[in-house]
Amino acid sequence: MSEALHRRLEEIWCTPKGLRALTGVNHTTVGLRFIVTGFVFFLVGGVLAMLIRSQLAFPGNDLLGHRAYNAAFTLHGTAMMFFFAVPIMEGFAVYLIPKLIGARDLVFPRLSAFGYWCYLFGGLLLFSSVLVGDPPDSGWFMYTPLSSKPWSPGLGSDFWLLGVTFAEISAVAAAIELTVSILKTRAPGMTLARMPLFAWYILVTSLLIVFGFPPLILASILLEVERAFGLPFFAPHAGGDPLLWQHLFWLFGHPEVYIIFLPAAGLVSTLLPAFAQRPIAGYAWVVLAVIATGFLSYALWVHHMFATGIPLLSLSFFSAASMAVAIPSGIQVFAWIATLWAGRPLMKVPLLFVLGFLFIFVLGGLTGVMVALVPFDWQAHDSHFVVAHLHYVLFGGMVFPLFAGLYYWMPLVTGRQPSETGGRVAFWLIFIGFNLTFLPMHWTGLLGMPRRVYTYPEGLGWELLNLVSTVGGFLTAAGVAAFLIDIALQRRYGPRSAGNAWNAGTLEWSMRSPVPSYNFASQPAVDDRDPLWREPELAAKAQAGAFYLGHPEPQRREMMVTSALHAEPQQVAILPGNTWTPLVAALLTGLFFLGFLVKAYWLAALGAALAVAALAAWAWQGSSRGGPLEIDAGLGARLPFHYATAAPPGYWGGLVTLIADATLYASLLFAYFFLWTVSPAWPPQGYRDAGLALPALGLAVLVASSVVVRLGRGSTPATLFAMALAAAFVALEGAALLPALEARSHAYDALVFSIWGYAVLHVAVAILMAGFVIARRRSGYHERVGEARVAELFWHYAVAAWAAGFLVVHVFPFLVPR
């Protein structure tokens, strides 16, 4: 029975072999792709690091010239932050979250595949800059004006801005998907308070991405527009301010640190109980600490700017916040210690990496408190002290847990147990090498060595310290090589592991080994945080199909959708199977970025149009018309299919997407008000006002369209009328505003133009979405109420966005003294 069911489910869920493997959307496949690709970028970034350390081994060394060195450290930082740390943790989340929460897949499988392709292509785009001999070399932080056209006239900055933005699509996509998956697809009975800690960490991380990445995406768009079309946002001679870039960049950049650290800490909190053989100590404390970290991480960004000359009061506030964030980290550290203390720890390789993590991360956290002290930061900032600090936090905080996690969860993937010897050799090489590299570097920095210098003179006391760091760097690299060899050996020769390799309590260990593509033959009902400890027979029951959706003749990819708080069964989602759409959509999106890069804007426009068409085809894809509306989900639950409900997962996905979109818009408005505070005259002298009459009429017409959409209840004539009103708005506002603007002359005009552009783009998309809903209905998809609600929601959002834009563009200038 269970074997036949297994074969049938495997047929439905598996990723095909050969070329068709590219159509795979299953989270197990996509998660592993993220992890492997991320690790490859880790190796690339590591090679760059070895180049950097080789150059700095001796004073006056001429191994690398300034160009190669500056490109190397720029690409090292970029690779490690954007193409290794964030994506590999996303990979862990994509791979593990459904398994941990008892789901069969993530809720938007095509979106995860699309995200993966965007990430891969973005990385290839960025690193192709090396092949054409014009790599970015203004640092991974891309400070303006160094990265602006006058000082970086080549393609390097464009490669960076476009490649990274392309890849960031994947971060935002994963964040949307993981948020909805965690909230809506937990196993029945898995209330929020019973959720595995990793899911809490990933939920908070996802929300950090939703609020944290848009400022950087916006900043990248603005800088690329400035470079490509000459609209000034950051250029001081035209009303811009280089500090605007820094604010937007660090508004992203500090949450980014926690976007990297929290998933890694989540791995620790999840695997530690297995080694202590008891539940985590202080579950509620840890959850609160994680949430507190999420909030505090938005109050830290200015601590990267203590030396920019900001006022004393801001310095004190951001100093306090930067110190306060040590408290939730302290809570987690002591919760881990308390867990070990209360348990019977088994000293295996993953635990060894956790202890290494503890040492390095705590040290990094303590030096973090040091640089939160403003006067000390004035010395340490941009010196090698900070290089040491950030590597302690990121390498200690993220890479060590990563290795612990790789060793711990490897049996799920390979079905084999890791070796103890190989893992210990890798650990000690990496641990000793790492500390040898970065412990002396604190000293180097305080002896006055700044960051990002490709050469240094003799006689300043830096020679020995640098040489030691270089030796340590190569030792670390040897440790990573030992890890790779160990994994290769394990795959081949490791002993077969039992299903529950570590006698852990969480659901991912209830599956067959290695894990099947469908995860759970039937989706278990859960009533404890560590269900396998509470109910040891759960695994056998789930594999035999005794729980939800365990019917013997499955036909398609079905998954439970449950309520957000209490995880009560609500719907059954039909998930899409393997398809080329995500790859095609990503390739066409790539065409857009490529067109921008080579300055063939017709190609970019074509790519954008085709990508939109591909997304429409994607949205059209899927289940058949007029199918059943309900299903027997097992255990006596009769549930509607997701598409027949008013709040399918897609509606939740739409909401989270709009939050990210609104954050991007808020960042744009922030840019407007920030430049207002630093400008002598706002609007600038000589700006011809557009008047209020036409814009007010335009706004009235636009608001009317929203009312029509609401009252028309989706009827085709009402929708068409609303579309006409929206088009009238675009014409009215354009006629009023565009003649008044000289977008290339001043940051004010450039920002007003951008706010207008944002509104017009959103109105256009709203019209497209409404058209899509009409077409769907005409083709007979009558039951899809959720889709129509998403389109309507977007319409109201577009109108609200312009209402805010109207206040800023047309009303605000009257309120400020000229």
Added chain:
Amino acid sequence: MRLPSKILSIAAAPLAAGCEGVQSALDPQGPAAAAIAQSAWIMGFGAAAILALVMALALYAVYRAPGRRAPSSTAVIVAGGVALPVVALSALLAYGVTLTRELRERGGEAALELEVIGHRWWWEVRYPGAAAGETVASANEIRIPAGRPVAIALSSADVIHSFWVPSLAGKIDAIPGRVNRIVLRAAQPGSFRGQCAEFCGAQHARMALEVRAETPEDFERWLEGLRRPARAAAAPGAGLFKTHCAQCHTVRGVAQSAGRLAAPDLTHVASRPRLGGTLENTPQNMAAWIERNDALKPGNAMPAFRELDPRSLEALAAWLSSLE
């Protein structure tokens, strides 16, 4: 010296041996850097103690003898994760905020105001001239009277730079379109090295400068000299300078820069300790710099004068090296 700092300095003595250097933040030569170095020692030892405590607890938790009873988990979390950081951080925050205010406000009574402008990749330094509102320029060297606070108004002509002389004070950014202020005060006469701390492109590594603190009398005498035009011999070098260099460089009394590119004022170039930020200022290096500065500081805006015949090169270098 108060007792705690006395204890600290004794504890730090073995370490302090490795702290010396003309660019070391741990070898402070002025009150601002001294206050920060003290904070570094306090926090450094505190951090080491906390790290030792945490690791001892973690290792004990893993390796303790079986059968020992564990304390309540909540007690461990509250004591270590809440109480300890709240107490330690509150104290540290109070200390930090006070120190920040102190360092910012020091220098309200500055004896002298200088302008420093960051260029890729050199520092323009402007001193008050003889007449009010006038300034005289030098480059890559800042002379100050020892014992007196000197205010520096910092700006940038191109990208963002950061002004950092670790043994005197922390750093502050030079941002185009903005003016930042920092106060330098050296306790004793001496030479201190600094360099740009914000990545600014190709030769960020060689954007160095030297601060020289002198007795107030020596400083006044030197400033008088700086204000005077060059005492230049009417040698062939002067003619060569006018033909080849005055497009960008000024030697007051000989030729005014045509302003093609911003370049260091060379009126008293021979009195500066270094050329191009890092080379010792000798006639040989002067000639080498003129002939092939693109190899000595690749990416530098100055053209290399390889086409100059050896005699002209020598004459030009000799003349420039005479501009005391």
